[in-house]
Amino acid sequence: MFEKGGTGVCNWHKCEKKYSIPDSHLRTQISYDLIIGVGIGVDRSGIGPSPMSHAVAEKCLKLYQLGYSKYVMLVSTNGINGLTEASAMASVIRDRLPEKALIVSADGNDRNTRANALTAKQLAELSSLPGDNIIVVAQQWHARRVAGVFRKVFKKVSIIKAWSEYGAAHQRRLSSALAFHVWEWIATRVFRLKGWL
Numbered sequence: 001m002f003e004k005g006g007t008g009v010c011n012w013h014k015c016e017k018k019y020s021i022p023d024s025h026l027r028t029q030i031s032y033d034l035i036i037g038v039g040i041g042v043d044r045s046g047i048g049p050s051p052m053s054h055a056v057a058e059k060c061l062k063l064y065q066l067g068y069s070k071y072v073m074l075v076s077t078n079g080i081n082g083l084t085e086a087s088a089m090a091s092v093i094r095d096r097l098p099e100k101a102l103i104v105s106a107d108g109n110d111r112n113t114r115a116n117a118l119t120a121k122q123l124a125e126l127s128s129l130p131g132d133n134i135i136v137v138a139q140q141w142h143a144r145r146v147a148g149v150f151r152k153v154f155k156k157v158s159i160i161k162a163w164s165e166y167g168a169a170h171q172r173r174l175s176s177a178l179a180f181h182v183w184e185w186i187a188t189r190v191f192r193l194k195g196w197l
Contacts, residue, residue, distance in 0.1 A: 014177065019141045019184050024158035026135065032069040032158070034134045035060050036120050038113070038146050039076030039085025046081035049088035052139040055164035057089035059137045063160065064097055068135060073103040073123060075116040103127055112187070113146055114196045117153040131155075137162050141180070145188055148197040 026032075037060040041050030049057060053076075060072045072093070076085030086105040094102060103123055110116050124131035133156045138146035140161040147159040191197045 014181075018181070019144045020161065021144045021147055021159065023160050024135075026063075026068060026158055026160070028067075030133070031067070032133050032135050033071070033130050034120075034124060035063050035069045035072045035137065036134055036150070037072065037074045037089055037137045037162075038116055038139075038142070039074065039089055040139045040142055042079040042083050042085055042088045046079070046083055048083075049085065049092060052142075052162070052164045053085050053089050054092055055162040056137050056139060057092040059160060059162035060089075061093040061096055063135060063137070064101065071101055071103060071127070071129060072097065073105070073120055075105040075110065075120050075123075077110045077112065077116070113142075113149045114191065114194075117150045120150075121153050134158070135160055139164060141184070145184065145191065145197065149191065152196060 037056045039049070039056060040052040042048065042053065043050050048054070057074065060074070063069065064072050074086040074089045076087075076089070079085050079088060084105070084107075090102060090104045105116075105119050105123060110119050121131060131154055134150075134154050135158045136146060136150045137160050140163050143159055143161050147157065150159075151157045188197065
């Protein structure tokens, strides 16, 4: 399926085909409790979001502007140089929505997608948001696992993909299609064994 050391677009499209899922149909007649953006990397310089996280932030903002929810929450794992994925994503959209509408996971201590979902649930409760009906925005080839994990933690989850270019993040697993495929294949099986999917 993947060539050794392959980083070409063709290989990334194979990852996308294997790990992506269709977007959920969003209903316009209701307001969702929350839009949650799941970060995936900061840029290699450590001063901003990776292209994937940037796309997630922009998609969250667009859904907010279209009126799907009054709140955007950004969650993430660690970053580099003290910059978390969530804070990097927030820097992209912070000036384009009201301060009270943006909830940012501050610590970056989450180590995986399951921890992201639990942090999001905790932040929703601390912010007195029901979190019964949410939209989760994830990068296209991370979407299948994100959807499965968040659906175990929240009652009703709609998933929307944020399309972005491939690679260009600080994490080695995002540097090539082969590395990402191996990472995602292992993570999916571990998450299933633990009952997180």
